[in-house]
Amino acid sequence: xxxxxxxxxxxxxxxxxxxxxxxxxxxxxxxxxxxxxxxxxxxxxxxxxxxxxxxxxxxxxxxxxxxxxxxxxxxxxxxxxxxxxxxxxxxxxxxxxxxxxxxxxxxxxxxxxxxxxxxxxxxxxxxxxxxxxxxxxxxxxxxxxxxxxxxxxxxxxxxxxxxxxxxxxxxxxxxxxxxxxxxxxxxxxxxxxxxxxxxxxxxxxxxxxxxxxxxxxxxxxxxxxxxxxxxxxxxxxxxxxxxxxxxxxxxxxxxxxxxxxxxxxxxxxxxxxxxxxxxxxxxxxxxxxxxxxxxxxxxxxxxxxx
Amino acid sequence: xxxxxxxxxxxxxxxxxxxxxxxxxxxxxxxxxxxxxxxxxxxxxxxxxxxxxxxxxxxxxxxxxxxxxxxxxxxxxxxxxxxxxxxxxxxxxxxxxxxxxxxxxxxxxxxxxxxxxxxxxxxxxxxxxxxxxxxxxxxxxxxxxxxxxxxxxxxxxxxxxxxxxxxxxxxxxxxxxxxxxxxxxxxxxxxxxxxxxxxxxxxxxxxxxxxxxxxxxxxxxxxxxxxx
Numbered sequence: 001x002x003x004x005x006x007x008x009x010x011x012x013x014x015x016x017x018x019x020x021x022x023x024x025x026x027x028x029x030x031x032x033x034x035x036x037x038x039x040x041x042x043x044x045x046x047x048x049x050x051x052x053x054x055x056x057x058x059x060x061x062x063x064x065x066x067x068x069x070x071x072x073x074x075x076x077x078x079x080x081x082x083x084x085x086x087x088x089x090x091x092x093x094x095x096x097x098x099x100x101x102x103x104x105x106x107x108x109x110x111x112x113x114x115x116x117x118x119x120x121x122x123x124x125x126x127x128x129x130x131x132x133x134x135x136x137x138x139x140x141x142x143x144x145x146x147x148x149x150x151x152x153x154x155x156x157x158x159x160x161x162x163x164x165x166x167x168x169x170x171x172x173x174x175x176x177x178x179x180x181x182x183x184x185x186x187x188x189x190x191x192x193x194x195x196x197x198x199x200x201x202x203x204x205x206x207x208x209x210x211x212x213x214x215x216x217x218x219x220x221x222x223x224x225x226x227x228x229x230x231x232x233x234x235x236x237x238x239x240x241x242x243x244x245x246x247x248x249x250x251x252x253x254x255x256x257x258x259x260x261x262x263x264x265x266x267x268x269x270x271x272x273x274x275x276x277x278x279x280x281x282x283x284x285x286x287x288x289x290x291x292x293x294x295x296x297x298x299x300x301x302x303x304x305x306x
Numbered sequence: 307x308x309x310x311x312x313x314x315x316x317x318x319x320x321x322x323x324x325x326x327x328x329x330x331x332x333x334x335x336x337x338x339x340x341x342x343x344x345x346x347x348x349x350x351x352x353x354x355x356x357x358x359x360x361x362x363x364x365x366x367x368x369x370x371x372x373x374x375x376x377x378x379x380x381x382x383x384x385x386x387x388x389x390x391x392x393x394x395x396x397x398x399x400x401x402x403x404x405x406x407x408x409x410x411x412x413x414x415x416x417x418x419x420x421x422x423x424x425x426x427x428x429x430x431x432x433x434x435x436x437x438x439x440x441x442x443x444x445x446x447x448x449x450x451x452x453x454x455x456x457x458x459x460x461x462x463x464x465x466x467x468x469x470x471x472x473x474x475x476x477x478x479x480x481x482x483x484x485x486x487x488x489x490x491x492x493x494x495x496x497x498x499x500x501x502x503x504x505x506x507x508x509x510x511x512x513x514x515x516x517x518x519x520x521x522x523x524x525x526x527x528x529x530x531x532x533x534x
Contacts, residue, residue: 021364024353025340026509027440027483027501126503136442137484183315183323226476228326229438229447231355231362233319254355255440255447263316266367291317292367299368 002068002154004117006146010062010104012209013146015121015139016114016250017053020129024231024254031131031139034112034209034250034273037168038076040302042116045073045093047161052120053130055146057113058209059276061104062146064115066096070154071118075167077110077274091167093118110170111276122155135210135251165304168270174200174280177268178294179237181285184227184259188239192219196237196261196283201245205277209251212272214281218243225258232256235264235272237283247272247281267294310360310383312376317367318352322379323360328449328477332359333437337514338386339379347378356513358437358447394436394514399481399496401430401472401519402527407495410460414474414491418454428452429493430519434479436511444483444501446511451477463489470495472519481511497531 006013016039019032033039033056040050048054055062061079073093074081081088082103088094096102104113123130123140132139141150185193201216214237225241231254232238237245238258245261250273262283264272275281286294300306308325315321322339324332339361340354353364365375403426404411415422434448441447451474459475464487467473471482473490482488483500500510511517522530 021352023443024355024364025439025513027443027445029442030353135486138443180314180316183313183321228328228358228360229440230321230323230357230360231315231319231364233316233362233364235316253441255357255438260315263314263319265317288314288317288372295317295367 001122002070002119003151004070004154005065005067005152006148006150007063007065007101009146009148010057011060012058013062014056014132014134015053015123015130015141015146015152016056016132017130018051019250020127020131020133020138023127027254028127028138029133029136029251029254030234031133032250033114035076035114035270037270037298037302038112039114041091041164041167042073042075042114044162044164044302045075045091046071046116046118047157048116048118048120050162052116053123054114054116054121057104057115059107059111061107061113063101063103066098066100066102067151068098068154070096072096072102072115074113074115076113078108078170079113080105080108109172110274112273117154119155119157122153133251135253163303163305165302168301171271171274171279174282175271175275176282176284177272178265178286178291179262179283180265180288180291181262182260183263185261187221187223187227187259188261189220189222192221192261195219197285200280200282203275203277203279203281207277209249211249211252212247212275212281214245214247216244219245219261221259227257227259229255229257232260233263235266235269236260237262237264249273265291265294267291267298312379314372315362317372319362319364320372320375320379321360321362322383326359328358328437330435333435334514335386336361339383342382342386343379346382355440356438394512394516396516396518397510398518398520399472399498400522400526400530401494401496402522402524403494407471408493410491411493414455414457414493417457420454425455425493426521428455429474429479430521434517436513436515436517439509439511439513442484442486444509444511445480446500446515446517448479448517449477451479457491459489460491463487467492468495470497470499472496495527497527497534499534
């Protein structure tokens with residue numbers, strides 16, 4: 001089997017597929033990519049299925065060495081990337097020859113890049129998924145981020161593959177994302193809902209794959225801040241007693257006990273996943289019909305049919 | 307029983323929410339609804355989460371119409387029995403209380419104005435229902451705690467709670483399946499593993515199970531732990 005080895009792991013590099021769905025009722029977190037669009041695009045560029053395992057690279061990228069020939073593609077955050085000192089393309093497949101070193105340099109935009117290898121990262125699945133959940137120590141390598149010296153097995157390539165479209169625009173300093181209000185917006189004052197939709201919030205340094213702690217005007221509860229624990233969808237904005245919202249992201253726990261004022265729509269989760277600490281985020285209400293239309297448009301873009 | 311509200315939780319999940327209370331009848335209805343959804347539409351939905359008084363159904367909005375799913379859930383809700391037929395297994399959980407395993411036993415006793423022995427007797431003296439399994443893989447949220455053991459979450463959560471810790475907070479009791487940060491008060495430790503990837507059934511607890519705690523001493527703890 002071919003291998004890709006880790007020379008330097010970068011800040012936080014993890015193996016992700018589209019997530020460990022189907023066992024949340026036993027408390028198993030979904031995990032998966034922060035920017036699922038870029039994950040799928042990178043996979044498509046090398047002829048993989050959307051669900052193949054790829055690397056998610058965070059803020060400070062790694063240095064990797066190919067032990068065998070392989071085809072790679074990088075999508076998502078814009079890094080200065082080089083293969084043995086020669087600039088490598090983004091959002092396009094390229095060959096990494098046996099012995100070549102792929103090095104991520106300066107980050108120019110976005111926060112997270114997906115690196116897919118043709119054949120996929122062929123680690124053993126756990127409950128049917130190769131996603132890494134750092135909080136619950138679940139997934140390949142015992143659910144930990146990559147460290148120097150790790151050797152990742154690469155699967156064999158298969159003919160076929162899905163059409164690959166164009167990347168999404170990256171946020172430059174911040175982004176406005178669409179939300180569907182609720183499911184607990186009635187736990188908040190009307191002023192809190194207005195504040196949510198009319199002011200900007202900042203992604204604080206206390207943010208990670210589990211969620212972004214946001215800083216902004218406080219969102220006041222009208223009926224207390226403790227609900228009986230229920231599900232915590234990706235993109236939900238849960239608000240503890242402090243009034244400072246937490247945007248729940250890929251590595252969220254399965255359940256939580258704070259009311260959720262609104263939930264970011266699926267089509268805008270990839271751009272949210274590209275925000276870094278210090279960036280701003282704003283929220284715009286939309287209907288489920290708007291959300292579905294946006295998602296169909298995004299699927300067409302991923303497939304290159306628009 | 308009152309009808310639940312069925313509302314979007316974003317564009318890829320629907321929340322079926324019954325009136326907010328911790329009671330076995332509501333829990334049984336949620337569990338029965340979850341089983342009905344699994345049996346009838348299991349292949350169409352992505353995931354289900356059983357809450358104290360809610361069921362969340364995750365779906366792919368590209369392949370499933372939310373309006374259709376909402377009407378399906380409404381119909382299933384009207385037909386599931388509100389009986390306690392969804393009760394699960396009765397599970398005995400041995401616990402070595404106090405000492406290094408239960409560093410908060412003394413504080414809980416002081417708050418309850420009773421002895422540590424009485425706290426142990428109160429905690430192990432009733433059968434609990436597992437309402438939710440969540441937080442991390444296999445963590446059971448159980449109730450109802452004796453009102454005399456009502457303590458809030460710790461003001462400052464511990465950064466590391468050892469695996470197997472049996473803890474209480476906010477009227478509930480739970481067991482930490484793995485070492486994680488945690489804000490509940492630790493009364494003791496069980497040698498059982500709520501989550502064990504190598505076991506044929508990796509998860510010891512399911513919503514609807516009933517649990518009894520049995521005090522054991524350190525020697526018995528080591529014996530059971532060694533046998534696993």
